[in-house]
Amino acid sequence: MNFRTYLKNHVVLLDGAMGTQIQKQGLPLGAIPESIQLLQPDRLIQIHKDYVASGSKVVSTNTFGASPYKLKNKQDVKETIEKAIACARETGAYVALDLGPTGQMMEPIGPLTFDEAYESYKTQVLCGLDADLVLIETMSDLNEVRAAVLAVKENSDLPVIVSMTFQEDGRTLTGVTAESYVLTMEGLGVDGLGVNCSLGPDALMPIVKEITDLASVPVIVQANAGLPEVINGETVFQVSPTLYSQYAKAFVDMGVRIIGGCCGTGPEHIKAICEVINESYQEFTLKEPTLKVCSQRKTVDFNDFVIIGERINPTGNKKLKASLRAGDLNACIKEGIIQGDHGIHVLDVNVGLPDIDELDVMIHLVDTLSHVVDVPLQIDSSKSKVLEAGLRRFPGIGIINSVNGKEKSMEKIFPIAKKYGAFVICLTMDEEGIPHTYEKRVEIAEKIISSAESYGISREKLIIDTLVLTVSAQQKEVMDTIKAIERIHELGLKTTLGISNVSYGMPNRKLLTRTFMTLARAAGLSSAIMDPLDEDLKNTILATDVLLNLDPQGERYIHFVTEQETQIEKTEVSLYDMVLKGFKDQVKAWTIEQLNHLEPLKLVDEFLIPTLDEIGLKFEQKILFLPQLIRAAETIGVAFDVIKSQLESDTVSNRGSIIMATVKGDVHDIGKNLVKILLENYGFNVIDLGKDVEPEKIVESAIKHHVKLVGLSALMTTTVVSMEETIQLLKEKDPSIQVFVGGAVLTESYSKKIKADYYCKDAKASVEVAKRIFDQK
Amino acid sequence: MEIWNWYKSMKDDVYRYLKMQPGVDEDIDKKIEILLTKTDPGRTTYKVFDLIQDPLGIKDFEPFESESLKPILKYADRIILFAATLGVEFDRKVKQLQYHNQLEMMLLDAVGSAKVEALVDEMCEKIKTTLGGYQTPRFSPGYGDFDLAFQEKLLRLIDGHKIGLTVTNSFLLSPSKSITGVIGFSLKPMDVKYNICDDCLRRTTCDKTICRRVK
Ligand code: B12
Numbered sequence: 001m002n003f004r005t006y007l008k009n010h011v012v013l014l015d016g017a018m019g020t021q022i023q024k025q026g027l028p029l030g031a032i033p034e035s036i037q038l039l040q041p042d043r044l045i046q047i048h049k050d051y052v053a054s055g056s057k058v059v060s061t062n063t064f065g066a067s068p069y070k071l072k073n074k075q076d077v078k079e080t081i082e083k084a085i086a087c088a089r090e091t092g093a094y095v096a097l098d099l100g101p102t103g104q105m106m107e108p109i110g111p112l113t114f115d116e117a118y119e120s121y122k123t124q125v126l127c128g129l130d131a132d133l134v135l136i137e138t139m140s141d142l143n144e145v146r147a148a149v150l151a152v153k154e155n156s157d158l159p160v161i162v163s164m165t166f167q168e169d170g171r172t173l174t175g176v177t178a179e180s181y182v183l184t185m186e187g188l189g190v191d192g193l194g195v196n197c198s199l200g201p202d203a204l205m206p207i208v209k210e211i212t213d214l215a216s217v218p219v220i221v222q223a224n225a226g227l228p229e230v231i232n233g234e235t236v237f238q239v240s241p242t243l244y245s246q247y248a249k250a251f252v253d254m255g256v257r258i259i260g261g262c263c264g265t266g267p268e269h270i271k272a273i274c275e276v277i278n279e280s281y282q283e284f285t286l287k288e289p290t291l292k293v294c295s296q297r298k299t300v301d302f303n304d305f306v307i308i309g310e311r312i313n314p315t316g317n318k319k320l321k322a323s324l325r326a327g328d329l330n331a332c333i334k335e336g337i338i339q340g341d342h343g344i345h346v347l348d349v350n351v352g353l354p355d356i357d358e359l360d361v362m363i364h365l366v367d368t369l370s371h372v373v374d375v376p377l378q379i380d381s382s383k384s385k386v387l388e389a390g391l392r393r394f395p396g397i398g399i400i401n402s403v404n405g406k407e408k409s410m411e412k413i414f415p416i417a418k419k420y421g422a423f424v425i426c427l428t429m430d431e432e433g434i435p436h437t438y439e440k441r442v443e444i445a446e447k448i449i450s451s452a453e454s455y456g457i458s459r460e461k462l463i464i465d466t467l468v469l470t471v472s473a474q475q476k477e478v479m480d481t482i483k484a485i486e487r488i489h490e491l492g493l494k495t496t497l498g499i500s501n502v503s504y505g506m507p508n509r510k511l512l513t514r515t516f517m518t519l520a521r522a523a524g525l526s527s528a529i530m531d532p533l534d535e536d537l538k539n540t541i542l543a544t545d546v547l548l549n550l551d552p553q554g555e556r557y558i559h560f561v562t563e564q565e566t567q568i569e570k571t572e573v574s575l576y577d578m579v580l581k582g583f584k585d586q587v588k589a590w591t592i593e594q595l596n597h598l599e600p601l602k603l604v605d606e607f608l609i610p611t612l613d614e615i616g617l618k619f620e621q622k623i624l625f626l627p628q629l630i631r632a633a634e635t636i637g638v639a640f641d642v643i644k645s646q647l648e649s650d651t652v653s654n655r656g657s658i659i660m661a662t663v664k665g666d667v668h669d670i671g672k673n674l675v676k677i678l679l680e681n682y683g684f685n686v687i688d689l690g691k692d693v694e695p696e697k698i699v700e701s702a703i704k705h706h707v708k709l710v711g712l713s714a715l716m717t718t719t720v721v722s723m724e725e726t727i728q729l730l731k732e733k734d735p736s737i738q739v740f741v742g743g744a745v746l747t748e749s750y751s752k753k754i755k756a757d758y759y760c761k762d763a764k765a766s767v768e769v770a771k772r773i774f775d776q777k
Numbered sequence: 778m779e780i781w782n783w784y785k786s787m788k789d790d791v792y793r794y795l796k797m798q799p800g801v802d803e804d805i806d807k808k809i810e811i812l813l814t815k816t817d818p819g820r821t822t823y824k825v826f827d828l829i830q831d832p833l834g835i836k837d838f839e840p841f842e843s844e845s846l847k848p849i850l851k852y853a854d855r856i857i858l859f860a861a862t863l864g865v866e867f868d869r870k871v872k873q874l875q876y877h878n879q880l881e882m883m884l885l886d887a888v889g890s891a892k893v894e895a896l897v898d899e900m901c902e903k904i905k906t907t908l909g910g911y912q913t914p915r916f917s918p919g920y921g922d923f924d925l926a927f928q929e930k931l932l933r934l935i936d937g938h939k940i941g942l943t944v945t946n947s948f949l950l951s952p953s954k955s956i957t958g959v960i961g962f963s964l965k966p967m968d969v970k971y972n973i974c975d976d977c978l979r980r981t982t983c984d985k986t987i988c989r990r991v992k
Contacts, residue, residue: 029826029837030934105943105951109868140941173941174865198939235824334876372873582804582880625797627805631880 003058003094003132004159004191007218009281011252014058014096014222014260015051016269022047022062032075034066037083044087052091054267055274056260059088060135063128064100067120069112081127089130097131097158099124099148106141108368114393117144121151129156137163137222138197138262140173142184142296142395143370149188150392161192161258163220166207168199171297178207180294180396182214187397187421194220197262200227200239201247208251216289218257223247225264237264245272252277257284291460293346293423295376295396300345302463302494304556305541306527308378308399309339310498312365313350324356326688327701333368340373342532343560347373348401349390350380359386366393378425384412391420399423401529402465405430405444414455423461424452425496428484434467438483441466445488463494463527471512472505478516482523489524496527499537514540522548535562576611580624582631584638591639600643601764604674608639612670633670640670647677655683656774660711661698662691663726666719671743671763675711678763684770695726699733707737709773711766712756714743724754731755740769783895788813790891795884808881812888817866819893819954820940821900823859825908825962838934845921846959849913849969853961857904857912860937861896862955863889871953889954897956904960913961913969918948925949931957 006012022033025043036044048059061084068077081097088095102120104112125134134152139145145162152160162185164172171177185193193215195207201223212219225237225244239247248259259277261269293300300306312335314320323331336347349369351361358381369377370393378399379390391398402425403413417424426448428434428441435441445464452462466484469477485495497520503512514537517528521544530537542561545551578586594603615632618624624632660676662669669691676686687705689698702710710730714723723741730737740758741751742765751759760766791809792798799806827836833847834840835856850856867889874882901912918927925948931937932944943951950957961967 029835030839030930101938103938103943104945105865108872109865110943110951111945175869330876337873337877368872371869372876625795625801627795627797627880627883628802630883631805634879 006057006094007159007191007257009283010057011256011277011279011282012057012218012258013055013270013274013277013279014220014258015048015056015060016261016265016267017263018047018060018062018064018098020264021050021266032065032071034062034064034071034075034080034084037062037080037087038075041083041087044084045090048088048091048093050267051270052093054271056093056270057279058094058096058133058260059091060096060098060137061085061088061128061131063098063124064138065103066124067100067102068123069102069104069120077123078127081124082130085128085130094132095130096133096135096161097125097128099134099136100138101140101144106143108371112144114143114147114367117147118151121148122155125151125155125158129158131158133159133161133191135161135163139164140176142172142174142176142181143393146184146188146395149185149190153189159191161194161218161220162190163194163196163222165197166195166199166204168203170207170210174296176296176395178210179214179292179299180296182211183290183292183294183299183397184395184421186215186217186289188419189421190217192218192220192258194222194256194258196220196222197224200224200237201244201251203227205247205250208256209254212255214290216287219255220258220260221248221251221256222260222262223265224262225269228263239264241266241268241272244269245276248273249276289458291458293376293397293399295370295374298374298376300376302526304550305521305525305545306345306496307343307532307538307541308346308348308496308527308529309336309342309344309532310348310500310529311335311339311531311533312348313380314353315350321353322686322688324351324353324361326690327356328688328690329361329365329368330690332365333372336365336369336373339532340375343538344375344532346376346378346399346527348378348380348529350401352381352383352386358383359389362386362390363393366390370395384416387413388416388420391416391422394420397421397423399425399463401425402427403448404428405448407431410448410451414452414457417452417461418455418457423463424457425463425465426452427465428467434469436477436480438466438480438487441480441484442487445484445491445493449493459493463496464488465496465498468497468499468501468516470504470506471502471516478502479519482519485520485525486523489526494526495524496529497525499528499530510534510536513537517541518544521545538562575607576614579611579632579635580615580628582635584635587635587638588642591642595642595646600646601678604640604643605762608636612636637670640673644673644677647681654685656709656770657685657687657705657707658709658711658770659687659689659698659702659705659707660713661689661693662713662715663719664692664694664722666714666716666722667691668715668743669713671715672711672713675713675742675760675763675766678767679770682767682770684774695722695729698726699729702730702737703733709738709740709770712739712741714741715745717745720745720750720754723756727755738773740766742766783899784813787891787895790894791884791887794887794890805880805884808884809888812881812885813892816870816885816888816892817864819861819863819867819896821859821861821896822935822937822940823857823900823904824935825855825857826934828853828856828961835934841923841927843921843923845923846916849916850959850961852965852967852969853913853963855962857960857962858931858935858957859897859900859915859960860932860935860940860942860955860957861893861900862940862942862950862952863893863896864941865952867954868952893954893956897958901960908962910962910964911966913967915958915960917956917958928957931959 022036063081063084066080106112136148164181166172204223208221226239228235312332314324320331351358376396377394378401379387380401381387387400400417400422403409404427428444430444449459466481468481471478488495499517500513502516503509506512517540539561542557546554546557551557619629660672662672676688679686712723714720727739738757741756742760748759758769829836832840919925928948929944942955
């Protein structure tokens with residue numbers, strides 16, 4: 001009987017600890033535990049046999065650390081794993097290929113990329129195809145487990161059981177909750193899941209309870225024999241075999257199906273368990289899986305209204321477009337963090353721009369966003385490859401945006417959704433476009449649902465978007481969207497809308513948008529892709545829910561509804577004081593007011609720069625400290641942002657392309673940003689590479705974009721050196737490239753010395769240079 | 778150490794890293810106060826091994842190749858290997874602030890450095906109450922000529938992964954606010970006079986970033 005079949009109708013008894021047993025064989029201090037199968041295989045076989053004699057039906061191979069990362073070049077992975085399996089096979093029991101963590105921290109916290117983790121596990125799996133199952137254990141990082149599971153599923157047909165390690169606080173060391181863990185692993189289709197190590201059986205009880213309550217697949221528990229205690233410098237475990245077996249019995253009574261032991265347990269523990277549990281053939285009732293969207297720490301169940309943040313999307317957003325084109329993801333990440341602070345439940349990520357490597361950008365964004373934003377991600381792209389790449393990296397259960405009623409779309413999207421357990425936004429349109437009537441849209445929805453179900457995707461994972469038309473162009477059909485929502489809602493399905501589309505082309509868009517929201521919510525809309533920074537819109541949802549009796553006692557309304565923005569009181573404090581004290585709101589209000597009667601550039605020259613100079617001077621005189629300087633810089637940045645949005649012209653820039661960067665080692669970018677805005681205003685296309693930029697990157701980018709003019713900024717004596725290096729490298733690669741430079745430390749003569757073509761003392765001068773270069777011809 | 782003193786010395790460290798004093802800026806003082814009380818306490822682990830003097834090393838293990846360690850461990854007969862970390866959550870928070878709040882990132886970074894040092898101090902106190910005896914000053918890979926590469930072996934010997942600590946291929950610790958090190962131990966008093974900066978082999982070349990103990 002293969003293991004899968006056996007597991008279906010049996011409680012499975014595993015083995016106990018391997019490490020402690022090998023220690024007992026006198027393994028030298030610090031030696032690799034996996035060396036025993038090469039040096040003393042008989043001893044390893046004996047350990048396995050002792051377990052089987054005690055009642056173990058499955059033995060785990062001695063390969064916990066047999067990964068390329070841990071063995072390095074000390075021992076061959078293939079030989080180590082093959083020998084380990086051969087030793088385990090001697091017992092006649094089922095053999096579990098044991099995989100542990102790589103021992104490296106995953107990106108973006110550590111250096112290990114998802115693909116590297118995957119490759120490492122793949123190597124192990126391919127060496128271990130002779131096993132009966134794979135046991136991935138003692139894991140802390142959700143994405144590392146995901147990489148391991150995918151490596152097993154994509155390279156073998158072996159059943160795979162995963163086990164993570166939880167701490168007293170109910171989370172793993174990287175902060176994963178039990179709920180997110182269960183949802184994510186079931187989404188990937190594992191054969192069993194559970195916990196091992198770190199805690200004794202008593203302390204594990206609440207976590208195991210949480211998991212058995214949720215999981216629909218068999219649950220595994222391998223506890224330590226108590227918490228390790230250091231007595232006379234020796235680590236000892238205190239839970240006796242008899243006591244351990246009592247707990248094991250309690251676990252099985254709670255619904256645990258696979259039981260064994262971890263650190264400190266030995267054959268005696270297994271023997272004791274064997275005596276108290278029922279291992280005979282049984283029929284188990286199968287639970288329905290719990291289906292929710294989740295990140296590593298948060299789940300979203302769609303019981304309450306779900307706000308999906310829409311702001312990471314370059315369409316119609318000049319700033320994001322420009323930064324994405326320059327290969328700078330910071331603006332996107334910042335948008336994500338800000339939305340996270342504004343009460344979103346899901347974050348939509350769209351980086352669809354024709355002239356960038358969308359897939360690569362998506363991967364990098366997902367990696368970072370899944371760590372700096374708490375909520376689950378919605379991967380938004382018209383390319384199925386990008387959707388898959390994004391979902392593959394996302395530690396949790398994400399949402400796909402989107403599939404539609406076209407056969408081609410469903411054929412491409414549903415297999416991806418199935419593979420990663422994702423939810424899917426379904427647009428009610430097909431080969432013939434968006435139907436005019438609501439009946440037709442409901443029909444398409446039904447077609448999509450039955451297609452999804454044929455792929456084994458539950459209808460609970462579908463979120464139907466009945467498509468918003470603009471009231472300015474198709475006024476007659478606006479209510480069809482709402483009626484379709486009503487019908488789909490009656491069918492018990494989740495719904496969503498890109499709510500703000502409705503007001504496109506009309507004055508006071510926000511008013512129309514939030515009024516439409518009221519209608520949609522009353523019709524049963526369960527989520528919206530919307531701007532979470534629109535407080536009025538969010539308040540409208542809260543208010544509507546009270547009136548619809550969806551918010552008992554108005555609890556949420558009372559708790560969350562925000563007061564109208566209070567007028568910031570005008571203070572008589574000077575700009576210098578506001579900036580120094582970090583009063584961002586006041587600085588913003590002040591700047592807006594000044595712009596009523598002052599030219600933006602005048603404001604910069606006569607107020608902002610002198611203020612910065614004064615602060616810089618005080619810093620130099622050691623009257624101000626670095627944290628204060630940083631706060632001042634961030635605060636005055638608000639004023640520059642206001643000016644930027646005023647100056648931004650909508651004319652398509654085509655007078656010529658210019659690269660701008662603050663050089664390596666220097667993070668002062670206020671001046672550079674100012675120059676950039678002004679140049680853009682004069683119709684130049686500026687590719688902004690950001691701050692602290694390597695010379696190589698600047699050169700590479702100049703060549704790639706065939707740029708004639710490069711602008712470099714440096715504000716410190718120490719970084720003028722990087723500027724010189726950059727110029728030298730540029731001239732080496734292409735002598736025809738012109739360089740103009742600026743920054744407070746530079747002078748005309750110094751710029752000549754480092755071979756810059758032009759020196760600019762301020763932003764205005766930069767425009768003259770650009771004109772000279774591009775307009776003479 | 779009394780709780781209050783312990784907290785105060787941690788706070789002093791924060792201001793030292795920031796190169797400023799309390800009382801200069803109310804807003805910054807308040808933020809530091811909040812960060813100090815809010816961040817996770819972190820985790821520690823350690824194991825005790827027998828120490829051999831000649832050549833200096835852990836019993837049944839390869840000898841240390843470090844001159845710096847000799848004066849410190851000279852009178853010890855056992856050695857405590859330890860590791861401490863504030864964990865991944867701390868790094869995540871710093872990462873998040875990096876994108877939208879430079880000031881708080883800087884303050885949090887200083888708070889983290891002070892906290893992880895204090896965490897090790899606290900661990901040493903605890904060891905004192907469980908094991909009794911006497912301890913030498915602690916010494917970490919990277920100080921003096923004590924090779925950074927020892928971090929990997931150290932973590933293997935004490936199962937550092939159990940507190941979530943890993944070491945990169947270039948022997949840096951991840952999560953970033955972490956410390957590993959050794960402490961000499963004996964039941965008899967040890968006459969170790971080691972001034973962490975003045976006696977350091979690298980005192981002339983040090984950029985004072987390796988060991989954060991510069992006073
Ligand atoms: C704000 C500021 C910061 C902010 C920067 C924030 C940011 N995002 O830019 C923060 C707090 C981060 C900072 C950090 C540091 N700073 Co500082 N900082 C300043 C300060 C006060 C203002 C700079 C500024 O933005 N000016 C306003 C802008 C608009 O002017 P600008 O940059 O000169 O740009 C204009 C022209 O020069 C020109 N231009 C500039 N670039 C270019 C490029 C091209 C192509 C063209 C055509 C034109 C052009 O056009 C611009 C518009 O007119 C200066 C003091 C000063 N008065 O300059 C110190 C100053 C530059 N900083 C200094 C120092 C020492 C530091 C730190 C090392 C402090 C520390 N101990 O950590 C760190 C360095 C970090 C690093 N690796 O870069 C020193 C540098 C000393 C030196 N000569 O080497 C200064 C001079 C202060 C001082 N007097 O001690 N700093």
